[in-house]
Every structure is written in structure tokens, then in C-alpha cells.
Amino acid sequence: MPDNxxxxxxxxxxxxxxxxxxxxxxxxxxxMRMITGAAGVNLAAxxxxxxxxxxxxxxxxxxxxxxxxxxxxxxLDALEQQASGEPLKPSQVLEAFFGTLxxxxxxxxxxxMTFLRLLGRTLTDPSxxxxxxxxxxxxxxxxxxxxxxxxxxxxxxxxxxxxxxxxMLGAMSYAIAxxxxxxxxxxxxxxxxxxxxxxxxxxxxKLSQRLMPFLLGGLRxxxxxxxxxxxxxGLLPAGAKREGEEVKKQ
Amino acid sequence: MPDNxxxxxxxxxxxxxxxxxxxxxxxxxxxMRMITGAAGVNLAAxxxxxxxxxxxxxxxxxxxxxxxxxxxxxxLDALEQQASGEPLKPSQVLEAFFGTLxxxxxxxxxxxMTFLRLLGRTLTDPSxxxxxxxxxxxxxxxxxxxxxxxxxxxxxxxxxxxxxxxxMLGAMSYAIAxxxxxxxxxxxxxxxxxxxxxxxxxxxxKLSQRLMPFLLGGLRxxxxxxxxxxxxxGLLPAGAKREGEEVKKQ
DNA sequence: GTCTATATTCAGATAGAC
DNA sequence: GTCTATCTGAATATAGAC
Numbered sequence: 001m002p003d004n005x006x007x008x009x010x011x012x013x014x015x016x017x018x019x020x021x022x023x024x025x026x027x028x029x030x031x032m033r034m035i036t037g038a039a040g041v042n043l044a045a046x047x048x049x050x051x052x053x054x055x056x057x058x059x060x061x062x063x064x065x066x067x068x069x070x071x072x073x074x075x076l077d078a079l080e081q082q083a084s085g086e087p088l089k090p091s092q093v094l095e096a097f098f099g100t101l102x103x104x105x106x107x108x109x110x111x112x113m114t115f116l117r118l119l120g121r122t123l124t125d126p127s128x129x130x131x132x133x134x135x136x137x138x139x140x141x142x143x144x145x146x147x148x149x150x151x152x153x154x155x156x157x158x159x160x161x162x163x164x165x166x167x168m169l170g171a172m173s174y175a176i177a178x179x180x181x182x183x184x185x186x187x188x189x190x191x192x193x194x195x196x197x198x199x200x201x202x203x204x205x206k207l208s209q210r211l212m213p214f215l216l217g218g219l220r221x222x223x224x225x226x227x228x229x230x231x232x233x234g235l236l237p238a239g240a241k242r243e244g245e246e247v248k249k250q
Numbered sequence: 251m252p253d254n255x256x257x258x259x260x261x262x263x264x265x266x267x268x269x270x271x272x273x274x275x276x277x278x279x280x281x282m283r284m285i286t287g288a289a290g291v292n293l294a295a296x297x298x299x300x301x302x303x304x305x306x307x308x309x310x311x312x313x314x315x316x317x318x319x320x321x322x323x324x325x326l327d328a329l330e331q332q333a334s335g336e337p338l339k340p341s342q343v344l345e346a347f348f349g350t351l352x353x354x355x356x357x358x359x360x361x362x363m364t365f366l367r368l369l370g371r372t373l374t375d376p377s378x379x380x381x382x383x384x385x386x387x388x389x390x391x392x393x394x395x396x397x398x399x400x401x402x403x404x405x406x407x408x409x410x411x412x413x414x415x416x417x418m419l420g421a422m423s424y425a426i427a428x429x430x431x432x433x434x435x436x437x438x439x440x441x442x443x444x445x446x447x448x449x450x451x452x453x454x455x456k457l458s459q460r461l462m463p464f465l466l467g468g469l470r471x472x473x474x475x476x477x478x479x480x481x482x483x484g485l486l487p488a489g490a491k492r493e494g495e496e497v498k499k500q
Numbered sequence: 501g502t503c504t505a506t507a508t509t510c511a512g513a514t515a516g517a518c
Numbered sequence: 519g520t521c522t523a524t525c526t527g528a529a530t531a532t533a534g535a536c
Contacts, residue, residue, distance in 0.1 A: 174420020
């Protein structure tokens with residue numbers, strides 16, 4: 001039985017290609033023929049190895065999230081042990097959570113920017129099976145970090161922290177996922193996302209340096225004022241102040 | 251010729267239903283049969299009125315974005331005129347931009363939360379025709395607000411402002427779009443998104459009150475420090491500090 | 501494990517009667 | 519403007535030879 005070295009990793013080749021195609025075109029718009037064609041394997045191979053297309057997507061995420069979830073817990077454990085009972089600083093919690101994620105972007109073996117973009121885009125996908133999958137994959141880690149954040153900000157109400165965790169996830173996912181779209185929307189001035197020359201700072205590093213201060217600033221922002229009076233300092237939607245507007249009949 | 255009142259607004263009914271379905275299932279996963287079935291109109295009606303499915307999606311957005319874009323410019327114009335040459339405060343710019351958007355969520359005639367969610371989700375859609383459409387629809391408004399932000403923060407480099415505008419768009423879109431998904435991910439503690447009882451604060455208002463301080467905090471956060479030395483204060487991805495890691499072969 | 505061939509279903513779109 | 523009927527293509531998935 002001689003070497004069929006190339007044949008044996010059909011499974012991995014499919015996963016690599018699927019990851020790229022799902023990122024580029026979205027889950028629905030990526031057909032199994034596109035995947036198997038680009039991977040140079042037979043159409044039936046996907047069903048043989050994964051059963052169905054949905055399972056393939058789940059497996060694409062599983063192999064990356066396994067590392068990410070483990071790493072996030074390891075880093076948080078290490079920080080908490082180091083702090084010996086004291087609450088962590090908010091910046092430490094954010095670094096552990098977002099830094100670990102962005103690290104994936106620097107390492108092709110962990111999925112690189114391709115996977116990060118896929119992750120950011122897929123998180124907003126409305127498909128039921130996808131959101132159910134993410135909910136179960138993320139539950140434990142999010143809960144741990146939520147608790148760490150709550151301890152790190154004793155003066156901020158729990159509910160407010162959860163909102164802000166939500167906002168931070170959004171800012172990050174979008175920043176990563178939106179490469180093409182928001183690039184165009186926000187103009188061409190941004191330093192290039194792509195083209196990570198070895199030697200220079202990686203794409204993920206540049207993103208991290210800008211994102212972290214933003215997130216920290218948002219997380220520690222003054223609390224909203226809920227006191228009775230309505231139009232107190234202008235946190236209302238601007239349009240809400242005008243009245244008697246007519247809605248043109250299109 | 252007696253009243254065929256109900257027949258004449260087939261076009262609008264299709265748009266209303268399509269908006270809801272695209273939001274709930276995504277563009278690709280929504281078939282024209284689903285839309286026409288739920289709208290109670292004939293399958294051929296979509297092609298008759300809009301030509302093709304892609305055109306239908308564009309029209310769903312056009313009728314809402316027309317109001318939004320106009321309103322955003324009106325509000326910004328009014329603020330700038332009122333300031334008579336002086337730069338606006340960052341909070342004013344944010345209110346004008348995000349408040350106008352969130353106002354849609356309070357008014358069913360403007361699309362309500364259904365449209366806001368659809369918008370948030372669709373912005374990350376990778377389809378080429380969708381991103382091209384948004385780029386052209388948004389170009390003018392984004393440019394105006396970008397300039398207003400740059401004037402309002404004279405000490406912050408232009409590039410940094412563009413990054414942060416990007417992050418803000420992400421935080422907001424995600425917060426809106428992620429109702430189902432991130433609800434689950436971040437736990438059940440958040441005050442309910444849905445169920446806007448008239449009399450109480452609307453969903454959009456509650457979101458606005460939390461989002462605005464967060465965005466403002468992020469926008470005005472201290473700048474990242476780019477000075478030479480690498481590991482200065484820990485803004486690196488946490489995982490990047492460890493070395494010699496092995497990547498298990500799956 | 502890999503391939504061909506095919507079953508089955510469903511998509512978007514249109515022709516043409518009314 | 520609306521409907522029925524249908525064209526055409528492409529999707530996922532599987533049976534069965536090798």
C-alpha cells in the first residue's frame with residue numbers, strides 16, 4: 001500500500017475551501033458544486049465525509065472555535081489566578097476576549113482573516129440552525145467573561161454591562177466582517193485591510209490597536225441618565241422631536 | 251368601474267411582505283413563492299411589478315432609505331446652520347446620524363424594527379450586488395457626516411475618525427440586527443427587545459439610551475499609542491505573547 | 501474512499517389566456 | 519393587472535459500480 005498522501009486529506013481540503021467560499025459568498029449562495037470543484041474533489045465527497053451541507057458548515061466552525069473557546073478560558077483563568085481574588089481591570093478582560101480572537105487573524109493555521117470574516121458575517125445570519133449552533137458553542141465562554149466584566153466594573157449595573165458587551169461584539173464583528181462593504185461606505189482613506197506583508201504589522205494587529213481603545217472607551221462611558229424628564233440632554237433620536245410630520249405616500 | 255381598492259396596492263403588499271421575509275430568513279433563503287404566498291398575490295406579480303428578485307430587494311431598501319438619507323441631511327443641515335460656522339459637538343453629530351436611524355424603529359410607517367433589523371443584517375451580506383447597492387445609496391450621507399465628525403474632533407487624526415465611524419456603524423447595526431442571536435449569546439438578562447407597548451418606552455428608545463453613551467465614549471477614547479516599543483501597555487492580542495505553541499493536528 | 505449517474509425537489513422567470 | 523401553466527436550470531442528496 002504505497003503513499004496516497006494527497007488523497008487522505010480530502011476532508012481537510014474540503015473544510016479549507018468551504019471556509020473560503022462561505023466567507024466570500026455566504027452559506028446559501030455557496031453550492032456544494034462550487035466547493036468540491038474548487039477543492040478538486042468529487043461532488044459526493046462532501047456528503048460522504050460530512051453527511052450534509054449544514055453539517056459541513058458546522059464543522060468548518062467547530063474546528064476553529066474549539067481552539068478559540070479553549071484559549072479564551074485559558075487566558076482568563078491565567079489572569080484571574082494572577083490577580084489572586086481581586087477583580088481584573090476591564091482592559092484585561094477585553095484584551096483576553098478580543099485579543100484572543102484577533103490572534104486568529106494573524107495565524108493562518110488557526111483560520112486567519114478568512115475565518116474571522118466568515119465568523120463576523122455568519123453571526124448575523126438569520127438561519128435558525130446557525131443561530132442555534134452559535135448559541136450552544138458560545139454559551140460557556142460568554143458567561144465566564146460576562147461575570148469577569150461584572151466584577152471588574154462594580155459600579156455599573158449588570159444589565160448595562162450586558163448591553164455593552166453586546167455593542168462591543170458588534171463593533172468587532174462588523175469591523176472584521178465588513179472589509180469589503182464598509183470599506184466602500186466609509187471611504188478609501190483607511191489603511192489597507194488586506195496585504196499583510198510579513199515584517200510589517202499584521203492586519204489583525206492594526207485592527208486591534210484601533211479597536212481596543214474604542215471598546216474600552218465605550219465600555220467605561222458615563223451611564224445614561226434615566227431620570228424622569230424626557231428631553232433632558234438630547235439623547236433622543238433627533239427626528240423624534242419634530243411633530244406633525246407627514247409621510248409622503250411614496 | 252367599482253372599487254378594487256385591495257387590488258391596486260399589490261405592489262405595496264409585496265414590498266411589505268418581502269421586507270419581513272428577507273429580515274426573517276435572509277435574501278437567498280426567501281423564495282418568491284414564500285413572498286407571494288404570504289402576500290396573497292400571484293407568483294407572477296413580483297416579476298410583473300419589479301422585474302426580478304434582485305430588483306425587489308433593491309426596491310425594499312430604496313423606499314426606506316430615501317426617507318432616511320433625506321432626513322439625515324436635513325438634520326445635519328439644521329444643526330450646522332444653527333452653529334453658524336462653528337464645529338458641531340461630537341454628540342450632536344452622533345445624535346443626528348444614529349438618532350435619525352433609530353427613529354425609524356419607532357415608526358411603523360417608516361419601516362419600524364423590521365426594517366432596522368433587515369438593514370443591519372443585510373449590511374454584512376457578501377453578495378456583490380448588495381454591497382454595490384449600499385455603497386451608492388450611502389455615499390453622499392456618509393461623506394457629509396464624516397466631514398462633520400472630522401471638524402468636531404480637530405485633535406483626532408482623520409484616519410482614526412474613519413476607523414471609529416466604522417466601529418460605531420458596526421456596534422449599532424449589530425445591536426439592531428442581533429436581536430435573536432445575541433440575545434441568546436449574551437444571556438436573558440437584557441430588558442426585552444420586542445414587545446413595544448404603547449405608553450412605555452419604545453424598543454428603539456431604550457436601545458438609543460444605551461447605545462449613544464457607548465458610542466460617544468468610544469469615539470472620544472484616548473488615541474492608541476503607536477510609539478516604537480512593542481509590548482508597551484498590553485494592547486497586543488493576549489495570545490500573541492506566548493511562544494512555541496503547537497497547533498494540534500485536529 | 502472515490503467516482504458516475506441519477507433521483508428529486510425547488511428555484512427564478514416567462515408566455516399567453518383572460 | 520392578474521392568472522395558469524410551464525420552461526429551464528440548478529440545487530442537495532443518494533444508489534451503486536469500482
